[in-house]
Amino acid sequence: MxxxxxxxxxxxxxxxxxxxxxxxxxxxxxxxxxxxxKNDVFRRSWWDESIxxxxxxxxxxxxxxxxxxxxxxxxxxQRDYAFRNAAWHVSNVMSDIQTNEDRWEGFTDPYSLYQxxxxxxxxxxxxxxxxxxxxxxxxxxGADLVGIAALDPRWIYKSxxxxxxxxxxxxxxxxxxxxxxxxxxxxxxDLIRTVPSALSGAATGLGYSYDAMVVLSIAQYIxxxxxxxxxxxxxxxxxxxxxxxxxxxxYGKNGLLITEEFGPRLRLGKIFTDMPLAHDRPKQFxxxxxxxxxxxxxxxxxxxxxxxxxxxxxxxxxxxxxGIVKWSVDGVKCFNYWAAQNSDCSICIxxxxxxxDYSKWYHRIGVxxxxxxxxxxxxxxxxxxGYGERMKPKxxxxxxxxxx
Amino acid sequence: MxxxxxxxxxxxxxxxxxxxxxxxxxxxxxxxxxxxxKNDVFRRSWWDESIxxxxxxxxxxxxxxxxxxxxxxxxxxQRDYAFRNAAWHVSNVMSDIQTNEDRWEGFTDPYSLYQxxxxxxxxxxxxxxxxxxxxxxxxxxGADLVGIAALDPRWIYKSxxxxxxxxxxxxxxxxxxxxxxxxxxxxxxDLIRTVPSALSGAATGLGYSYDAMVVLSIAQYIxxxxxxxxxxxxxxxxxxxxxxxxxxxxYGKNGLLITEEFGPRLRLGKIFTDMPLAHDRPKQFxxxxxxxxxxxxxxxxxxxxxxxxxxxxxxxxxxxxxGIVKWSVDGVKCFNYWAAQNSDCSICIxxxxxxxDYSKWYHRIGVxxxxxxxxxxxxxxxxxxGYGERMKPKxxxxxxxxxx
Numbered sequence: 055m056x057x058x059x060x061x062x063x064x065x066x067x068x069x070x071x072x073x074x075x076x077x078x079x080x081x082x083x084x085x086x087x088x089x090x091x092k093n094d095v096f097r098r099s100w101w102d103e104s105i106x107x108x109x110x111x112x113x114x115x116x117x118x119x120x121x122x123x124x125x126x127x128x129x130x131x132q133r134d135y136a137f138r139n140a141a142w143h144v145s146n147v148m149s150d151i152q153t154n155e156d157r158w159e160g161f162t163d164p165y166s167l168y169q170x171x172x173x174x175x176x177x178x179x180x181x182x183x184x185x186x187x188x189x190x191x192x193x194x195x196g197a198d199l200v201g202i203a204a205l206d207p208r209w210i211y212k213s214x215x216x217x218x219x220x221x222x223x224x225x226x227x228x229x230x231x232x233x234x235x236x237x238x239x240x241x242x243x244d245l246i247r248t249v250p251s252a253l254s255g256a257a258t259g260l261g262y263s264y265d266a267m268v269v270l271s272i273a274q275y276i277x278x279x280x281x282x283x284x285x286x287x288x289x290x291x292x293x294x295x296x297x298x299x300x301x302x303x304x305y306g307k308n309g310l311l312i313t314e315e316f317g318p319r320l321r322l323g324k325i326f327t328d329m330p331l332a333h334d335r336p337k338q339f340x341x342x343x344x345x346x347x348x349x350x351x352x353x354x355x356x357x358x359x360x361x362x363x364x365x366x367x368x369x370x371x372x373x374x375x376x377g378i379v380k381w382s383v384d385g386v387k388c389f390n391y392w393a394a395q396n397s398d399c400s401i402c403i404x405x406x407x408x409x410x411d412y413s414k415w416y417h418r419i420g421v422x423x424x425x426x427x428x429x430x431x432x433x434x435x436x437x438x439x440g441y442g443e444r445m446k447p448k449x450x451x452x453x454x455x456x457x458x
Numbered sequence: 459m460x461x462x463x464x465x466x467x468x469x470x471x472x473x474x475x476x477x478x479x480x481x482x483x484x485x486x487x488x489x490x491x492x493x494x495x496k497n498d499v500f501r502r503s504w505w506d507e508s509i510x511x512x513x514x515x516x517x518x519x520x521x522x523x524x525x526x527x528x529x530x531x532x533x534x535x536q537r538d539y540a541f542r543n544a545a546w547h548v549s550n551v552m553s554d555i556q557t558n559e560d561r562w563e564g565f566t567d568p569y570s571l572y573q574x575x576x577x578x579x580x581x582x583x584x585x586x587x588x589x590x591x592x593x594x595x596x597x598x599x600g601a602d603l604v605g606i607a608a609l610d611p612r613w614i615y616k617s618x619x620x621x622x623x624x625x626x627x628x629x630x631x632x633x634x635x636x637x638x639x640x641x642x643x644x645x646x647x648d649l650i651r652t653v654p655s656a657l658s659g660a661a662t663g664l665g666y667s668y669d670a671m672v673v674l675s676i677a678q679y680i681x682x683x684x685x686x687x688x689x690x691x692x693x694x695x696x697x698x699x700x701x702x703x704x705x706x707x708x709y710g711k712n713g714l715l716i717t718e719e720f721g722p723r724l725r726l727g728k729i730f731t732d733m734p735l736a737h738d739r740p741k742q743f744x745x746x747x748x749x750x751x752x753x754x755x756x757x758x759x760x761x762x763x764x765x766x767x768x769x770x771x772x773x774x775x776x777x778x779x780x781g782i783v784k785w786s787v788d789g790v791k792c793f794n795y796w797a798a799q800n801s802d803c804s805i806c807i808x809x810x811x812x813x814x815d816y817s818k819w820y821h822r823i824g825v826x827x828x829x830x831x832x833x834x835x836x837x838x839x840x841x842x843x844g845y846g847e848r849m850k851p852k853x854x855x856x857x858x859x860x861x862x
Contacts, residue, residue: 070550093615118573119573119574123578124578132576132578132580132682132683132684133580135682136580136679136683137595137598137679137682139678139682140599140676140678141599143573143674143675143678144670144674144675145669147552147555147571147674148551151551151555162758167551169523169543169547169550170523172536172540174527174528174536176536176537176540183859186859186860187537187855187859189859190855190859191541193858194541194545194649194660194858195544195545195664196668242598245598256598258494259598260598264600264671266548267548267667267668270548271544271545271548271667272544274543274547275540275541275544275642278536278540278541278543278544279536279540280536302688321744399734435488453593454588454594454597454598455590455591
């Protein structure tokens with residue numbers, strides 16, 4: 055560790071190479087409490103009788119086993135489900151390796167699928183050189199975005215929870231981890247346009263499968279250099295505040311990370327390590343101000359799970375973290391909608407004006423303008439042009455199969 | 459199955475929707491014999507005393523466990539090995555899942571990592587529609603190239619072999635498989651430019667890791683549609699003739715598949731299935747004629763493992779298939795070089811004039827011209843411009859870490 059990073063008083067909230075909560079855009083209250091994984095709505099659906107119903111069980115089952123009968127509804131046919139579940143398959147294969155030991159690798163448990171740590175330590179020339187090296191290999195492994203932050207213990211789950219044995223357990227991040235590398239995998243723009251549909255769930259599944267591949271490879275790379283590293287997908291810690299600290303983007307009204315490169319259309323991964331690495335600084339490009347004016351996610355949510363108005367510390371239920379003034383989402387309403395339609399929903403991604411195909415130059419200009427006083431005009435234009443409207447799932451197949 | 463494909467007399471070598479061996483560019487002799495996996499040089503390195511030496515054991519070991527000490531040589535430092543092995547890691551995780559049952563998934567054994575086959579069968583509107591659908595999802599899963607051929611039993615291994623128990627076993631392709639879907643993953647152009655190096659092995663490792671992900675996802679997709687599908691990486695069957703029949707490219711003097719999109723810079727995967735699918739036709743773009751004039755791979759091979767001159771049925775040793783007139787490579791010399799330098803070698807990929815970054819328009823024009831009577835000029839130009847020369851491994855890191 056460098057002197058600089060060793061001296062960071064993480065516990066007081068001054069973090070990320072000396073970056074304050076204010077710079078990260080965090081408004082933490084005195085009654086702040088760390089999060090227990092048990093209270094996450096997905097975990098609750100296994101133990102909390104108010105959520106655990108027959109519908110929820112079917113919801114999970116059909117991600118692994120095909121339905122016996124399929125609806126004729128566009129976007130929910132057998133091939134839509136076939137594609138969605140196949141997209142999840144690689145993530146599932148890796149998650150399921152240790153189910154006999156009551157582990158759900160990458161999700162409720164950090165991955166344990168590594169070769170050992172090299173005996174010889176390859177210290178980078180400087181933390182900056184180490185960070186550049188990590189970013190190089192992360193991109194080579196397929197990461198779409200990568201940032202690094204000092205590890206902030208406030209975001210680490212106070213305990214983890216097994217869906218299978220219904221037991222709370224100690225979180226497993228090893229002692230001495232000083233940094234978190236946050237990666238992001240972009241999801242397919244056109245698939246997300248078809249939300250709500252089982253088809254669009256393929257974007258999620260592919261995001262996870264690629265994410266699994268990327269974070270495992272990065273962690274193994276670091277271990278091959280003689281440092282410790284442990285990776286996970288969701289869970290283990292709250293990914294979004296870490297991503298914000300690592301400079302990937304800002305927090306949005308829909309409760310998601312918004313990035314300049316892909317908007318909210320991302321899956322996040324994280325690697326905890328003790329390798330000496332320079333840290334990125336938070337990046338602001340006007341999301342807070344834009345979200346203040348925009349309510350597309352609020353209007354679009356069929357479950358009414360997204361609150362409009364000002365950020366607040368008010369919680370919908372135990373699935374919200376305590377003691378942070380921010381935009382919050384009602385995870386129970388959100389998840390109930392997923393279970394009712396038998397597929398995950400990303401309408402708040404589809405309708406977000408930041409959800410654009412930024413390979414187009416005019417969208418790269420647009421996102422810059424959305425960060426200026428022209429934001430009102432940009433929002434008006436967005437709606438005028440019909441971005442955010444649903445594309446018929448059939449069209450996704452047609453456009454791909456017959457590009458002419 | 460359609461009437462058309464059901465009537466194909468595969469055994470006589472008239473294959474691929476009625477395509478003859480001549481159309482595929484195959485010259486099969488009366489003494490042709492199918493291949494036993496045991497004779498593959500990698501398998502031989504476990505049982506054949508003439509190849510199985512201490513060096514070979516170290517060669518394999520260091521792909522999993524980091525070396526204890528590292529050379530200072532550029533391209534063979536700890537971070538080069540760290541990157542190479544991490545790139546292999548996801549492929550390894552999936553291959554190793556069933557080692558307790560003497561299986562090496564994806565390599566000496568086809569993958570068995572699937573969810574079941576759906577009870578309801580979703581028949582495509584036509585074999586052509588089925589093929590278009592498979593290509594759509596394959597590309598979405600990340601395949602760089604995909605083609606489909608009628609399954610030709612001549613290329614299926616007569617038996618498979620376990621490196622661990624040193625036993626020959628029955629090949630596992632289920633009865634009734636009628637088609638093979640051949641996928642290709644492009645390897646990183648710049649990494650391959652650094653051959654020979656441990657660093658360049660990262661291109662191979664990433665190729666396999668992505669390949670594993672793609673073929674498993676495609677096979678699971680087909681199973682979710684109610685058809686049978688089994689995938690593998692290398693092995694199970696000879697990938698190159700299948701890729702040629704599936705229209706991915708031509709066979710080259712270096713013993714590799716040469717494609718118009720990535721030259722020889724690819725890893726191949728295959729999925730065997732009984733889903734009714736239309737088949738592609740072989741594609742020729744002048745490789746045979748170009749290779750006839752060019753000897754860059756022959757000159758470049760430090761092991762002198764590549765034979766110049768005309769295609770012939772002569773075999774170097776038991777690792778060559780019997781009864782095909784073609785360019786052949788001496789696998790024993792090739793592998794001995796790998797073991798000696800403690801990393802796989804791809805010099806015959808690096809030096810091949812077809813190995814270009816085809817995202818550049820002028821190379822896309824160049825590959826067309828190489829298929830015309832201008833091939834001599836193109837070959838001269840290629841050498842004049844210094845394509846195929848080694849890039850210093852250090853430069854790969856420098857260019858990526860400091861792109862300015």
